[in-house]
Amino acid sequence: MYSIGARELKGVVCGLGEPAFRANQLIGWVYARPIGAFSEMTDIPKSLRRTLEERYRLMPFCPAAKKYASDGVLKWAFEIEGGGIIESVYIPGEGKDTLCLSSQAGCALDCAFCATAKVGFRRNLRLEEIVGQLMHAVFELGRPAIRRIVFMGMGEPLLNVENILRAIEIFTLPSGLGFSPSRITVSSSGVVPGIVELAKKAPGVGLAVSLNAPDDERRAKVMSIAKKYPLKDLFEALRAWARTTRAPVTLEYVLLPGFNMALEDAPKLASLVRGVPCKINLIPFNPFLGASFRPPSDDEVDAFANRLLAKGLRVQIRRSRGLGALAACGQLGAGLLAGPRRLKALSG
C-alpha cells in the first residue's frame, strides 16, 4: 500500500461504494500510525478491511535486512525484489534529525569520488520501495524522530523523478505523515530536465546540486553527467529554480585535494555562482577502498572555506567524520561491495 496516494485511494474506496472520507481515514492508518494488519483499522468497516486485505499488502518493504549503529547513526539495508541491496541512513542531530533515502539500486552515473558508482546500476526503485524506507524508519523510531528527509542516498533521484515526485506527494499528505515540503531535500548531480520538472511539480522542496568543480572541464573529469548537462545549462535551470521557488539552491562541493580546492579555485567558484541565490555546502571527501583521492586536512578545508567566505558566499562545512565509514556521504553501496557476510560482521 505504500505506493498509494490520496487520489488513488479515493478512487479505490469510492469504487467499493464507500464514502470519500474513508480515503483520509485509510491514509491515517497506512502512513501515520504504525500498524501491521488491516484488522487493526478499527474505525473502518469490516467488509472494507477484508477487501483491502485481499487486494493489498500493508508492509511490502519490511523487515529491513540489517541495522547498524555508530554515534547514534542508524543504517538499514533492504533487500529488493530481483536481487540487490539498498540502504537508508538516519542521522540524529540537534533539531535536524535526518533520514537519508535511496532513489535507485546502485547508480548509473560514474562519479569518480563516489562508492555507489562502483556498484553499478541495477534499477530505479519503485514507489513503494522509496516510501517503504521512510515507513520502516517511522515504525522503528516514530514519526517525531524524523525531522528532515534527504534524497542523498544511493542513486540519482532525478533519473527516477516520477517516483520521487509521487513519494514527495505521499510524504506530505496532511492526514498521513504530514511532512512540510520545506523539510524534504532532493540532491541531484545536475540532471537539468529533472530540475525543471521538480520546479514545476514540487517547488516547495529543497534542491541541492552536486557541483564539485568550478568549471566544465574539471567537472566532466569526475562526473560524466557534466558532459550531458554543462554548467551553462545547469545554471540556467538553477536561476529558473530560484525565480520559481524563491528559495536558494544548495550547491554541494566535495573537497578533493589536488583537484578542486586550490586557493585560486575559490574566486572561480564565486564568479560561477554570481547571481544565483545559493549556499555552498563543502563536503570533505570520504575515502573508500580503492578511491583515487585522499581526504583533505582540516586546515585545507578551513583555508578553502575562508576564501569563499571572503568572497561573500554563504558556506557550510558538512563533516561526516564519526558517521562510521559505511554510512557517510557517498559511502552507500560500500556494504554492497563488501557483501552480506561483511555487513553482518559490522553489525555485531
Ligand code: SAH
Ligand atoms: N546522486 C545524487 C545524490 C547522491 S550523492 C547527487 O549526486 O547529489 C549525495 C552527495 O554526496 C553528493 O553531493 C555527492 O557529491 C556526495 N558524495 C558522493 N561521494 C562522496 C564521497 N566519497 N565523499 C564525500 N561526499 C560524497
